[in-house]
Amino acid sequence: MWLVLYKAVPAIAVYSVDTLPRNVVEQMGEQSFTLIKKIALDPSELPAEQQAKVQAHFKNMLNKLSLDQSVYRLSFYKSDSFGANAFALPHGRIVVTDDLANLLADKPNALKAVLLHEMGHVVHQHSVRITAQSAASTIVLAVVFGDLEGVAEVALGTGASFAQQGFSRDMEREADTFALTQLELLGYSSNDFADAIEALQESHTSENKHLEKVNNLLEYLSSHPSAQERIDNARK
Numbered sequence: 537m538w539l540v541l542y543k544a545v546p547a548i549a550v551y552s553v554d555t556l557p558r559n560v561v562e563q564m565g566e567q568s569f570t571l572i573k574k575i576a577l578d579p580s581e582l583p584a585e586q587q588a589k590v591q592a593h594f595k596n597m598l599n600k601l602s603l604d605q606s607v608y609r610l611s612f613y614k615s616d617s618f619g620a621n622a623f624a625l626p627h628g629r630i631v632v633t634d635d636l637a638n639l640l641a642d643k644p645n646a647l648k649a650v651l652l653h654e655m656g657h658v659v660h661q662h663s664v665r666i667t668a669q670s671a672a673s674t675i676v677l678a679v680v681f682g683d684l685e686g687v688a689e690v691a692l693g694t695g696a697s698f699a700q701q702g703f704s705r706d707m708e709r710e711a712d713t714f715a716l717t718q719l720e721l722l723g724y725s726s727n728d729f730a731d732a733i734e735a736l737q738e739s740h741t742s743e744n745k746h747l748e749k750v751n752n753l754l755e756y757l758s759s760h761p762s763a764q765e766r767i768d769n770a771r772k
Contacts (some may be wrong), residue, residue, distance in 0.1 A: 551670070561664055562689055565627025568663075572631075580612035582634050587612050590637060594630075602654075608655060612637060620739040624654040625662035627767040639735055645724050646673055646732035649715055653729070656714030660709045712766055730770035 577633040580587065594610045597603075607628040617623070620635040630651065657663060716726045 552672055562627045564664065565625040565629060565722055569625050569629060576617035577613040577615050577631070579614065582612050582637055586637065586641070589644075590632070590647065593644065594651055597648065597652065597655075597718075597722060600718070602653065603659075608658065610651070620736060622650050622654050624657040624663065626661075628658050630658070631652045635739070636736075639739055640732060643728075643731055643735065645728040646735065648722075648724065649719055649729035649732045652715035652718045653711045655718075656711035657707070659714060662711065666704070666707070670769050679721050690726060712769065716770060726770045730767045733766050733770070737767075 590612075594608075595605060598605050598608055599695055609629045611629060611631050612634060613631055614634045618633050618635075620633060620639045622630060622632045622636055624630050632647075632651075636650070637647070640650070712729070715729055719726055719728060
């Protein structure tokens with residue numbers, strides 16, 4: 537069972553994401569996005585000028601990296617649940633919260649580093665892989681233990697599973713590596729990434745003092761490698 541769930545299923549997931557039609561990934565992403573918006577996102581209160589400036593940086597990086605602007609889309613939302621955060625959805629939409637944009641307002645290159653990290657999740661199809669692994673694991677367990685009625689529910693609801701899953705540490709390191717590599721390619725410094733993680737660490741440390749009032753839906757830092765490990769890696 538361990539070999540199936542922790543070796544075979546991830547391997548199948550990696551293979552399966554390359555066979556999924558684009559319209560299926562788009563549907564998964566929109567389903568997840570709709571659910572997350574309903575639960576945890578409110579319209580952004582960032583000034584239009586501030587949004588436009590970040591959008592311009594985002595599109596400029598996409599152009600220089602030859603990434604499809606019809607796939608990679610940037611959105612801003614206010615969120616009491618997420619605090620200062622950004623996350624990528626399966627179909628390429630990247631969400632930046634108002635708190636994160638304001639936190640890094642005076643460190644534009646650090647915000648670019650965060651955006652590149654989220655692009656890395658999309659490039660490596662982490663959202664689709666984690667969803668495929670979750671669905672496949674559930675189906676395997678349902679078949680083994682005879683709960684075949686649950687298979688249909690999984691098949692119908694896999695698009696929303698992203699809202700309940702964190703990326704693995706290996707996936708986070710892979711996205712970090714993508715960000716650090718592209719920062720160098722674009723002429724920035726890996727220290728920009730370290731600055732972003734340090735700012736996020738300080739922000740979340742402050743938020744953790746009020747955990748009884750905060751419902752951090754995706755538990756952003758829980759699935760990540762330690763902040764200090766990521767900072768040290770970037771500084772090196």
